[in-house]
Amino acid sequence: MPLKLYNSLTRQKEDFVPINPDHVKMYACGPTVYNYAHIGNARMAVVFDLWARVLRHLYPKVTYVSNITDVEDKIMIAAKEAGVPISEITEKYTKIYNDDMASLGVLPPDIQPKATEHIEEMIVQIQQLIKGGYAYEAEGHVLFHVPSDPSYGVLSGRSRDEQVAGARVEVAPYKRDPADFVLWKPSTDDQPGWDSPFGFGRPGWHIECSAMAEKHLGLPFDIHGGGADLKFPHHENEIAQSCCANGKENEPESFSKYWLHNGFLTVEGEKMSKSLGNFLLAHDLVQSYPGEVLRLAFLSAHYRQPLDWSEQVLHQNQVLLDKLYKKLEELSDVEASAGDVPQDILDALMDDLNTPLVMASLNKLMKEKDGAELKAALLAAGNIMGILQHDPAAWFVSDEDGLTPEQVQKVELLIAERIEAKDQKDFAKADEIRKELLVMGIEIKDTREGPTWEQLG
């Protein structure tokens, strides 16, 4: 069965046919580092991390590039407000982003290029666009001239006329056409900037991805991804820039063959917005929940569907992970290493990343199989999904609010007392001890092998 994916460019599910099966290439637009990443950024990172994992499973070599946008007006504003150099802001939030994503089981992309390190490439591309008649200079700016690109709008499915009609922003006077967008803009001395043939300035937003994708992957490459909102204008503009720079304005596939877009996220049924005060940051969530629970929650809806983030979703995925880890704990003495990814799970992933179906398969797996076979299957499934990477025993002891050795001693003392009480049929006392432990956040479970305990989340 071939890998299937929904290509935003053709608006249908297609068989994935790599340009070169020996080396598959994917690019996904990463965050602008001016603040903590919100959970929408995190969803994108998790989704494309999973795509990368699946591709790596299927092809011998995969290069996954995801950038860091470290020059942008919002960063300038943040730096000004904080009274620090731009780099201090970008370095800080890049590190936090990478750490937080690591907590979510997101493997680092093979290459994580930074915009500021690719100014040269951007300038070259802008020059190509000017030379080809696709861009022009005006008042210190360089603008991409949209009417020069006959196929502009292929991705978002809008004709140029429609956009003009829908334009709701004041059009800068130096634009030849209202739809024209900035490739380069002038900087003042107190703003970040670079010398260029067009004067001291900084790049527009879209050009960086065109330049970095081409440099690190070469053209064309297989897959380009990002959040659904980037489809227009960002990705549309990337296509325009990259194709026109190479004189292939009627060949959108000369840039990226497939386009993948992940859906949006709401919080408790509402759109995430600063004014509603429900702006959830990945950084905060990572402190409050195990990363794997969050990861699974992100994957509990299909990546293209909207996902409503709620306590209930978190709970549901916590329960599933607990069950999986419990099984692995039971099987801790069983000799088994990760085997093949179970066929139904692989099939689900290969069908446009049908992760909800994977969850169902995981449940089914636990019912139908056992022993070494189950353990090997779970470990393999965990590897490709990016979960079950912890020691099962450690999973049930939360290390964040870990107990001090004294506390552990006390817990064990109480449990010993309770065993004794039970032996003497003093159930009132036994129950009292259990209650006491519960107050401490410890839950007792009597098993055939004697009582065990775990900390309540």
Place this chain on the structure above:
RNA sequence: GGCGCGGUGGCAGAGUGGUCAUGCAGGGGACUGCAACUCCCCGUACAGCGGUUCGAUUCCGCUCCGUGCCUCCA
């Protein structure tokens, strides 16, 4: 206004032209001193209206409702 996406049982969420999703929550039972854990059992869900069909939740059309994008927001 333009371009999209979606409406599935209390909730989350797949899928299919004609037997079953799955999970969470809830109910019942087994186990237990009692619990918890675990296990077993339990729900006539596919927005509405037409059409195609022997048969539609699944295909087509319309209606209603929700939602995203339309210049820098994943």
